[in-house]
Amino acid sequence: MQVYGDSISGNCLKVKWTADLLGIRHEWIETSVLEGTTRTADFLAMNPAGQVPLVRYEDGRTLAQSNAIILSLAEGSALIPADAYQRAKMLEWLFWEQYSHEPYVAVARFQVHYLGKAVADLEPRIVERGKGALTLLDEQLADRTFLVGDALSLADIALVAYTRVAHQGGFDLGDYPAVQRWIARTERALGIWASLHRPSLRWGDAEKIRRQPVRAADFRATTPAPCRARSRHRGRRQRRHR
């Protein structure tokens, strides 16, 4: 399987994290949005929408839309709840992410962090709606570990993608403490903290994730204080983007 993705894009990273967590072998083909690679004739022939992420399977079939892709990759795994109601709750979060979170949190981040716009010049509606989305998440996460039930699901993967970098769009994650704790837990569950925090579950623990849900209890014992860990993590990310 080939994944056409831009590594600055949360939508694309959702696909990489899901594939890595499930041990799905893939070739990552870096496809730059800023350089217009998604609008070339070759790329448009694969995805007329001119967007990444896009996957191309061995048989030549293609699939776009990040949440459709992660749903297909995670089919039959513990990242999709077995219970019908919980599965629908997971989908509820995925649809909400695309309509009420990503268009504000991700767009603010893109304009500020990549296009160099001042936070003060962002369209007020984007800022208001972005804060609204983060507030809703914070309220929902106040008394739960993951977004659906007590186990990591695609809802966490989809929502963490842009929430963890919301500060790059001018949002202050310090205003959302439950969100900060959940980001730390989810990053750890995904193994994207592996080198810093030596989690008990590591990137590539594919069998474990495929067979049994990642539950809160797997992380509670050793999860570090989110603020200290976040600032170390942020430093690393910023250096990489310079």
Ligand SMILES: N[C@@H](CCC(=O)N[C@@H](CS)C(=O)NCC(=O)O)C(=O)O
């Ligand atoms: N709803 C789509 C959004 C995809 C999207 O907006 N992709 C951006 C990168 S995050 C892109 O390819 N933009 C290039 C363009 O529109 O020319 C998804 O979730 O995959």
